[in-house]
Amino acid sequence: MADTIIASQPTPAWRLAIRHPRRKTLVAFGLLAPSLVLLALFTYWPIIQLTWQSLHGQQRVGGPQVYTGLKNFADLVADPAFRKALVNNLIYAFGTVLPSLVLALGFALALARSNRINTVLRSLFFLPVLLPLVAAASIFLFLFLPNVGLLDYYLAKLALSGPNWLGDPDVALWSIMVLTIWKNAGYYMLFFLAGLQAIPADANEAAILEGANPWQRLRYVTLPYLKPTIGFVLVIGLTNVVTQVDHVFVLTKGGPADATNLLLFYVYQQAVENYEPGRAAAGSLAMLGLLLALTAASLRTLERSFGEPES
Amino acid sequence: MTTTRRSLLAGAALAATFAMTPAFGQSPTEIELFFPVPVDGQLARDMATLIKEFNEGHPAIKVTPVYTGSYDETLIKTRAAMKAGKPPAVSIMSANFLRDLQIEGEIQPLDTLIKADGKSNDQFMGQFFPALSGNAVLDRSVYGVPFHNSTPILYINAEHFKEVGLDPENPPKNWAELAAAAAKLTKREGDRVTRWGIAIPSQYDTGGWLLQALTYSNGGRWFNVDYAGEVYYDEPSTLGALTFWSDLVKNKVLQPGVQQNGAVSTAFLSGQASMMLHSTGSLTFVRSNAKFPLKVAFVPKNLQNQVPIGGASLVVPTGVEGERRKAAWTLINWMTSPEKSGWWSRATGYFAPNMQAYELPEMKAFLDKNPDAKVAVDQLAYARPWFATYKTVPVRKAVEDELANVLSGKKSPKEALVAAQKAADEIMKPYVEQTALKLPGSN
Numbered sequence: 063m064a065d066t067i068i069a070s071q072p073t074p075a076w077r078l079a080i081r082h083p084r085r086k087t088l089v090a091f092g093l094l095a096p097s098l099v100l101l102a103l104f105t106y107w108p109i110i111q112l113t114w115q116s117l118h119g120q121q122r123v124g125g126p127q128v129y130t131g132l133k134n135f136a137d138l139v140a141d142p143a144f145r146k147a148l149v150n151n152l153i154y155a156f157g158t159v160l161p162s163l164v165l166a167l168g169f170a171l172a173l174a175r176s177n178r179i180n181t182v183l184r185s186l187f188f189l190p191v192l193l194p195l196v197a198a199a200s201i202f203l204f205l206f207l208p209n210v211g212l213l214d215y216y217l218a219k220l221a222l223s224g225p226n227w228l229g230d231p232d233v234a235l236w237s238i239m240v241l242t243i244w245k246n247a248g249y250y251m252l253f254f255l256a257g258l259q260a261i262p263a264d265a266n267e268a269a270i271l272e273g274a275n276p277w278q279r280l281r282y283v284t285l286p287y288l289k290p291t292i293g294f295v296l297v298i299g300l301t302n303v304v305t306q307v308d309h310v311f312v313l314t315k316g317g318p319a320d321a322t323n324l325l326l327f328y329v330y331q332q333a334v335e336n337y338e339p340g341r342a343a344a345g346s347l348a349m350l351g352l353l354l355a356l357t358a359a360s361l362r363t364l365e366r367s368f369g370e371p372e373s
Numbered sequence: 374m375t376t377t378r379r380s381l382l383a384g385a386a387l388a389a390t391f392a393m394t395p396a397f398g399q400s401p402t403e404i405e406l407f408f409p410v411p412v413d414g415q416l417a418r419d420m421a422t423l424i425k426e427f428n429e430g431h432p433a434i435k436v437t438p439v440y441t442g443s444y445d446e447t448l449i450k451t452r453a454a455m456k457a458g459k460p461p462a463v464s465i466m467s468a469n470f471l472r473d474l475q476i477e478g479e480i481q482p483l484d485t486l487i488k489a490d491g492k493s494n495d496q497f498m499g500q501f502f503p504a505l506s507g508n509a510v511l512d513r514s515v516y517g518v519p520f521h522n523s524t525p526i527l528y529i530n531a532e533h534f535k536e537v538g539l540d541p542e543n544p545p546k547n548w549a550e551l552a553a554a555a556a557k558l559t560k561r562e563g564d565r566v567t568r569w570g571i572a573i574p575s576q577y578d579t580g581g582w583l584l585q586a587l588t589y590s591n592g593g594r595w596f597n598v599d600y601a602g603e604v605y606y607d608e609p610s611t612l613g614a615l616t617f618w619s620d621l622v623k624n625k626v627l628q629p630g631v632q633q634n635g636a637v638s639t640a641f642l643s644g645q646a647s648m649m650l651h652s653t654g655s656l657t658f659v660r661s662n663a664k665f666p667l668k669v670a671f672v673p674k675n676l677q678n679q680v681p682i683g684g685a686s687l688v689v690p691t692g693v694e695g696e697r698r699k700a701a702w703t704l705i706n707w708m709t710s711p712e713k714s715g716w717w718s719r720a721t722g723y724f725a726p727n728m729q730a731y732e733l734p735e736m737k738a739f740l741d742k743n744p745d746a747k748v749a750v751d752q753l754a755y756a757r758p759w760f761a762t763y764k765t766v767p768v769r770k771a772v773e774d775e776l777a778n779v780l781s782g783k784k785s786p787k788e789a790l791v792a793a794q795k796a797a798d799e800i801m802k803p804y805v806e807q808t809a810l811k812l813p814g815s816n
Contacts, residue, residue: 123763123804124477207636208628209569209645223565226630229575230781315577318631318777334449335766336800337473 170254293364507758517686657722
C-alpha cells in the first residue's frame with residue numbers, strides 16, 4: 063500500500079541514486095563510518111596495542127620492552143593475586159547478578175500497575191541508578207564506617223555490634239556486594255517493567271479463566287514471556303560485574319588482603335602500582351575473552367528464546 | 374570556493390603571526406607543575422595561590438599548576454605524560470616513589486644544577502632536616518627536593534585521659550604505658566565496646582608505614598636504605614612490633630580488622646576512640662575539628678624513639694631539558710625556600726623540610742600558638758627514611774596483606790611475616806638477580 067503511494071509521486075533524484083546496488087553499499091558504509099571510525103580508534107586499535115603489549119616486557123630492570131612470548135600470560139596464571147581476583151569476581155558475579163535480578167523482578171511485578179503510589183515507588187527504586195557509582199560508594203563508606211557509621215549506629219541502639227564491614231576479609235566482599243545489588247536492582251527493574259507491559263492481557267485472562275493461581279500464572283505465563291528480558295538483563299549484569307570497580311577504589315582498594323580484589327582492579331594494580339604493563343595487558347585480554355564468552359553465551363540463550371514459537 | 378580560499382589564507386596569516394610572536398617579545402618559558410593533594414580541596418587552592426605569587430615574581434617563567442589527584446594518580450599521570458613525550462617540568466612525587474623512578478630512569482639527577490649554583494650536594498641537602506636525605510639522595514645523586522613531610526604521631530583526647538584518671542600532660546612514652554592507657558580508656562557495655570582505647574589505620578599505604586614506625590621503635594631496620602632489593606620483614610624486631618599491634622586487638626582495646634585513615638580520624642574526632650596513631654599531615658585537620666582538648670606525643674617506644682618520614686618531594690622527569698629545566702630548577706628552589714616552605718607548612722600541617730623555616734618569626738609565633746606542631750618537629754630528630762625498594766608498592770603490599778590477616782585473627786604474627794618476606798623476595802627477585810647476585814663468571 064505504502065509503496066503504491068510513493069510510486070505515484072515523482073521519485074526524487076537522491077532516492078534513485080541510492081537504489082543503485084554499488085551506491086547502496088557506499089551509502090551504507092558512509093552511514094556506518096562515524097561509528098566505525100570510533101570503534102576502530104577506541105576499541106580495535108587498543109586491542110591490537112594490548113595484544114602487542116601482552117607479548118612484550120622488560121628483560122632487564124630499567125631496560126627496554128622486548129618480545130617475551132607468552133611469559134606475561136604464564137606469570138598471570140602463576141600469580142595467586144590473579145587467581146584470588148578471578149575467584150572473587152565469580153563469587154561477586156553470582157552474588158550480585160542473581161539477587162538483583164530477583165529483586166528487580168519482584169519490584170517490577172509489585173509495581174507493574176500504573177497508579178500514583180507505584181509511580182513514586184518506582185522512582186524511589188530507580189533513584190540509586192542516577193547516582194554515579196563513585197558517589198554511591200562514598201555514601202556506603204559512611205554507612206559502613208565502624209562505630210560511627212549509620213549501620214553500627216542503629217545496631218548499637220539494639221545493643222548489638224556489627225563486624226568491621228570493610229576491614230574484615232571474611233565480610234568485606236559481601237559488604238561491597240550489597241552496594242552493587244542496591245545500585246543495580248532499580249535499573250534492571252526498568253527492563254522488567256517494559257517486559258511486563260509487552261505481555262498480552264488475554265494470556266493472563268485465559269490463565270485466570272482456566273483457574274490458575276497467581277504462582278502458576280507467574281510460572282507459566284509471565285516468566286516465559288519475560289525470557290528475552292531476563293537474557294538481556296543477564297548480559298548487562300555480567301558485563302557490569304566485570305567492568306565496574308569504581309566502588310572498590312573508594313571502599314577498600316582491593317583489600318583487606320585482596321579480599322575484594324576484582325579482575326579489573328587487579329589489572330589496574332599491575333599497570334600502575336606494580337608497573338607491569340605486560341602482565342596488565344595479559345590480564346585485560348583474559349578479561350576481554352571472558353566477557354566475549356559470557357556475552358556470546360547469553361546472547362545465544364537470548365536468541366533461542368526469541369526464536370521460540372509462541373505456545 | 375573563493376570564500377574557502379580566502380579564509381584559508383587568513384588562517385595562514387594568523388598562524389604566521391603567532392609563530393613569529395616569540396621573535397618580537399621575550400615570551401616566558403612555559404612549564405607545568407603536576408601536584409597531588411593528599412588531603413582535601415583547600416590545599417588545591419593554596420597551591421594556586423602559591424604559584425600565582427611565583428609567576429608574578431618571575432616574569433620570564435610561566436608555571437601552570439596541574440592538579441593530578443592523589444599521590445598514585447600523580448605517578449600515573451606523570452608516566453603517561455612522559456610516554457606521550459610531554460613530561461611536566463616538575464612533579465610533586467610521594468617520597469617513596471623516587472627509588473622506583475630512579476631505577477627505571479624516569480627522573481633525572483639534579484647534581485649539575487646544584488653544581489651550577491656553586492654548591493656541593495651535601496651543602497644543598499644541608500638546608501633540609503637530615504632524615505629527609507635517605508629518600509632524596511640515591512646512589513650519591515640528588516633526585517628529589519623535599520617539599521612537605523610528615524611523621525606518625527600519637528594523638529590524645531585529653532578529656533578522656535582526665536576522665537579515667539590519666540595525666541594528659543604525661544602521655545604514654547613506651548609500649549607498656551600505651552597498652553595500659555588503652556586498656557583504661559576502653560569502655561564496654563557487656564561484651565560490646567562503646568569506646569576503643571586506641572585506633573590505628575591499617576589500610577594500604579598507611580598500614581605499612583605504621584608497622585615500619587613500630588618496628589623502628591623496636592630497634593628494627595625494616596628495609597635496606599642503601600640497597601633496593603632487601604626488606605627485613607621476618608626479623609625479631611618486626612615480629613615484636615606486629616605482635617604488639619596484634620595484642621592490642623586481642624586485648625580488645627583496638628578494633629579488629631583493617632581500619633581506614635578516614636575511619637580512624639572520624640572515630641577519634643567523634644570520641645569513639647581515645648587515642649590514635651596517625652600522620653602529622655592530618656594535624657591541621659584534626660586540630661580544627663576536635664571539639665575536645667587535643668594533645669599529641671611522640672610515637673611510644675619499646676627500645677628506642679624512631680619513626681619513618683612520609684611526604685613528598687619535587688622531581689624533574691627525564692626528558693626535561695634546556696630552558697625548561699632551568700625554569701624548573703628556579704621553581705623548585707623558590708618553593709622549598711624557608712619562607713614558602715613555612716607558609717605551606719602552616720597551611721597544611723606537614724612540617725617544613727627546610728630547617729631555616731623554623732628560624733623565621735612568623736613560624737616561631739605559630740609554634741608558640743600551636744605547641745602540638747612543635748612536638749611534630751621535635752620528633753624529627755628521631756626520624757629515618759621512608760620505606761622504598763625496587764617495586765615499592767607491591768613489596769609494601771606484601772606485608773600489608775599479612776598485617777590484615779593478623780589483625781583479623783586469620784594468621785599468627787610469625788606465620789604472617791614468613792609469608793610476607795617470601796612474597797616480597799619474589800617480587801624483588803629480578804632486581805636482586807641483576808644487582809647483588811650478578812657476579813663475575815655469571816651473566
